[in-house]
Amino acid sequence: MNLRRKSRLIISLMIIFSTILISIFSGLLMMEKTYEIENNSITKEIQKTIKIINYEISNLDSTAIDWAFWDDTYYYVIDKNNDYVTNNLMDNTFSYLEINFFVILDTDGNIIFKKAYDLIEGKEIDFPKDLENSISDNETFLTTKTDGFVRGILNTQENSVILVSRPILKNDSTGPIVGTLIIGQFVDSRKVTELSDISPSPIKLYKLDSTEADQIIKNSPSDFLDGKKVYSMAVNDSKINGYYILKDIYGNPGLLLEIKFSRDIFLASKKASFYLLAITLSSGILFGLAFILVLEKGILSKIFYLEKEVKEISTKKDYSSRLKIYGDDEIDSLAYNINEMIENIQKSSIVLKDSEERYRTLFEESMDSIWATELDGRIIDANEASAKLLDIPLNQLIGLNIRDFYEFPEDRIEFQKKVAEFGSVKEYPLNLITKKGQRINCVISFSAWRGSNGDIIGYRGIVHNITTRKLYEKQLIELNETLRIINKILRHDILNDLTIVLTSIDLMQEADEKLKQKALKAINKSVNLIERMRELEQTLISGSHVEKYELNEVIQEVKKEYKDIEFNVSGKCEIGTDNAIFSVFDNIIRNAVIHGKTDRIDVTIKDKKNLCETIISDYGKGIPNDMKDNIFEEGASFGDNKGSGLGLYIVKKVIERYGGTIEVEDNTPSGSTFIIKIKKL
Structure with a gap:
């Protein structure tokens, strides 16, 4: 791919990626704001719906107050006069008050009266057993205060209800309290429809143990059941649901409120994102075309000319040719530098040719062996000295494996480890065996031969035969040892003689003091000489x-x-x-x-x-x-x-x-x- 195509491709990719990035970031920003607005709208709708439910409970509480603070109810609890039930708690009363059940408890929590009514069917029904069990003997509904009350949601095993309880008092709200009156409504399809009709948006209420509520709660945040946060979940591009937990009369999660909300804001934001993408892409294409035109006229045409001229010089290897320079911009400066480089190449080629000739002469005429091997040990080049060292014709040596000439083939592994670690070895000892089986002592100085990727592909260096030197060193060691032994014998004999002299001096008389001092001086000098001889011996070894x-x-x-x-x-x-x-x-x-x-x-x-x-x-x-x-x-x-x-x-x-x-x-x-x-x- 030439530079022109690369430039067009790069600019096209830049436009595409820029457009995608701008679209993604702007889209994310708009979507984030859209979700924020949607959540705020859903929260407000849920708050309105909660106010409506609380208003319904307040109306139910007003009805409970009317019936609980009434003399007829008060004296019914005392004398159990059935006329109160016959005259006041007919089916029409339930329909008129829009309640599903009416319960009277005595002060011990025992049910004195209970009745349940189906507002949908318009007839009395059996009082739900689970509701009866939840109400009777429940201290929550027993109060000793005239202004005490309970109102809210109650979940039973089968039903969810909205209820209100008030203490039974006389008309003037005086006591003593003789019992508790409880009225309420079933949270059934009729009640949900009624609330949905007066709510700003359609709603549903689910028991928390229902299948629908269980799936929603699983996908909600961990603190959703605390009843402090609204949780929203998009159904599709046009609908989104909001959810909220309604607490029961005990302060625990009672019902799951669902509100359905249209996504008008989201659809408008999505449409705006599409328009933004179209505008960004169009602008990018226009800018790219303009940029390519300027690049083609001002830069690429000059570069293509340089490329053509340099290729022609390279193909013909005519290093005497030079590029033409038309201006003084950076590309013209590049052409000037290329001309200098061509001139240097011309000079270097001459020097390199001379250097190669000198190297080849040095390689072939060197007294030391020089060879190069591949990583596995195959010899790929060697001089005549190598052939003489290994006692084999040069044409036969090339292609053989150098390990075949090692006295100990395992030394090759150690050699390779050293070169891998340090890059080279210098004066590295190695014993070789010639073609005729003669053992020779050598020291080698080899370096790693690396490929273009930096990996070792072989080794090359110099081999110096030190077999004769080793022989001389051995002879020298033997000679030094002999001298040391002779020296030791001399010292031993001299010391023995000196000991005898010292003993004789001790036997001299006082009158011979001068002679004695002279002898002592000579002896000390001899001892000093022996000491120097010992130090000289130490120096040698x-x-x-x-x-x-x-x-x-x-x-x-x-x-x-x-x-x-x-x-x-x-x-x-x-x-x-x-x-x-x-x-x-x-x-x-x-x-x-x-x-x-x-x-x-x-x-x-x-x-x-x-x-x-x-x-x-x-x-x-x-x-x-x-x-x-x-x-x-x-x-x-x-x-x-x-x-x-x-x-x-x-x-x-x-x-x-x-x-x-x-x-x-x-x-x-x-x-x-x-x-x-x-x-x-």
């Missing part, structure tokens, strides 16, 4: 067991032998050495004390990135200028107490074995300063 040493702790240990000297030690740094490090500092400090005659030594230890620098300064006589250049040479010594000349020579050898350096300079105002630099651990 040092490095075999490297450990971590903290330089401050080493100095603290060495200075214990010089209790009369003032030491100032500061700083810390860790290095990896063996215990010969103690001899290094002891030699320097001993020289400062014996030859320099110092009484104070300052030691400063500095942690400098990759190395530890230790500065040892004394305040003694210092080192003569003519001795500074060769102070670390074997046999170099000075002063009244000339030693063997091996001490600082040994120090330098040990430090060099650690890969470090040592220097000496004058201290101010007097004395010498030794600066030791050793790589950190």
